[in-house]
Amino acid sequence: MRFHAVALVLGLSLVTSAQTPAYRARRLSDGHPDFNGIWQALNEANYDIELHMARPAMATRPGPSGLVPATPVLPLGAVGAVPPGLGVVEGGDIPYKQEALAKKKENQENWLTADPEIKCYLPGIPRATYMPYPFQIIQSTRAISIAYEYAGAVRDLYLKDPGPAPVDSWMGQSVAHWEGETLVVDVTGFNDQTWFDRAGNFHSDALHVVERYTRTSPDVMRYEATIEDAKTFTGPWKISMPLYRRQEKNAQLMDFKCVEFVEELIYGKLRKAPLKP
Numbered sequence: 001m002r003f004h005a006v007a008l009v010l011g012l013s014l015v016t017s018a019q020t021p022a023y024r025a026r027r028l029s030d031g032h033p034d035f036n037g038i039w040q041a042l043n044e045a046n047y048d049i050e051l052h053m054a055r056p057a058m059a060t061r062p063g064p065s066g067l068v069p070a071t072p073v074l075p076l077g078a079v080g081a082v083p084p085g086l087g088v089v090e091g092g093d094i095p096y097k098q099e100a101l102a103k104k105k106e107n108q109e110n111w112l113t114a115d116p117e118i119k120c121y122l123p124g125i126p127r128a129t130y131m132p133y134p135f136q137i138i139q140s141t142r143a144i145s146i147a148y149e150y151a152g153a154v155r156d157l158y159l160k161d162p163g164p165a166p167v168d169s170w171m172g173q174s175v176a177h178w179e180g181e182t183l184v185v186d187v188t189g190f191n192d193q194t195w196f197d198r199a200g201n202f203h204s205d206a207l208h209v210v211e212r213y214t215r216t217s218p219d220v221m222r223y224e225a226t227i228e229d230a231k232t233f234t235g236p237w238k239i240s241m242p243l244y245r246r247q248e249k250n251a252q253l254m255d256f257k258c259v260e261f262v263e264e265l266i267y268g269k270l271r272k273a274p275l276k277p
Contacts, residue, residue: 107200165189
């Protein structure tokens, strides 16, 4: 009997320990966890947030024994190939409505001309978090902002709800609050122009994202985003991944304002004497 009582106590202790964050981050003077730093995802989600195998390119065409790279990306060889990824969607597949799934497949087939990343449009949320570029969280006791290397994107996290977003935008409107060790960010007010990845996963202007940032060690953070969009999906779904603090002594965001790099792509045909292909 005494053995069972001890076992029960130990079992309850293990359950309690599992439910309590093992890491307590350093604090700012207001008592909230300190998220300052330069962070980056280390995964293949920007190619495809769902589980996917390696393939020859994002843009393909039928070959004699399977798909081969489409003509415009053929010279890229292995550089243009898609690495495999375990996916970051919890539970597996994204719950698309039937008509929306058809649109996703159309997006994927037309990736070379349709993906907003190719034209250096702002990435949206949550895609900005797991693109292959670092981002910096800048936090004080009065304000929190996030600056992204890609396209010079930035967003302020309101600590007091200002009400509905005055206009839909690429990055939406972010309102943050604290739940213990976790920073929770409610993002609304999106337009329908961003994708979740290069695979054509998309949303409508009804997108609603709730992000959760939780420090799990000095240099690792858990990121979760719950996604709702009644026009596109049959129900809410969630992605999650670790984010890592950059360790270089001189870690900093560099300039990658890629708009100027796509001017030839978008406007080159308007030259009086267009460049030859």
